[in-house]
Amino acid sequence: MFSKILYDTRTNKILRCQPKPHGSAPMPSLNGLCKSARISEEEKQYMAVTEIESEMLTNQAQKELMIFNGNAVPKPELIIISDKYKINISNDPTFIITIKIKGKHKPDISNIEMLINEISFNMPLDNYQGSKTIEVEEGRYTIVCDDDKFISESIEVVAVE
Incomplete structure (x- = not known):
């Protein structure tokens, strides 16, 4: 099954993803996708479409895919690791976060926003x-990537007295 993706050529942002309709109905056109995504006539000139070989809706496409050279490809994975997941702050109130980006199509970046x-x-x-040493007080800390260009899972670190 196929899906067609509408994206903005200025930002490569995925705006709509629509699977092939069941039965004999054709794939949606650029105009049909623009209408579905509520794109104005003035903005249509910046829109383009690409197809993927799987059935996917917009939310899933935005979460898992990115546009690279006019094609929809899987987003790179950002892996977050801590050297400690439980910290005794009376011994050492620090831990080290390490991140690694894996994937075939990685953006050219020198830093990343984390939370x-x-x-x-x-x-x-x-x-x-990259890696960074973090000093904490007692509590629970959730570390996550703040960039939607990546697929990433959060981690949790607990600091106790």
Whole structure:
């Protein structure tokens, strides 16, 4: 089964993904996708379509895919690792976060925005990996990537007295 993806050529943002209708109905056209995505006539000139060989809806496509050279490809994976997941702060109130970006199509970046309990910090990268030492107080800390160019899972670190 196929799906057609509508994206903005200025940003490569996926705006709509529609699977092939069942039965004999044809794939949606560029105009049909623009209408479905509520794209104005003035903005249509910046829209383009591409197809994928799987059945996917918009939310899933935005979460799992990115546009690279006019094609929809899987987003790279960002892996977050901690050297400690439970910290005794009376011994050492620090831990080290390490990130690695894996995937065939990686963006050309030198740093990435991360979040600890929704507080932003910048992680410098060298050859698609980086690490940072974090000092904490007692509590629970959720670390997550704050960039939708990647597929990533959060991690949790607990600091106790």
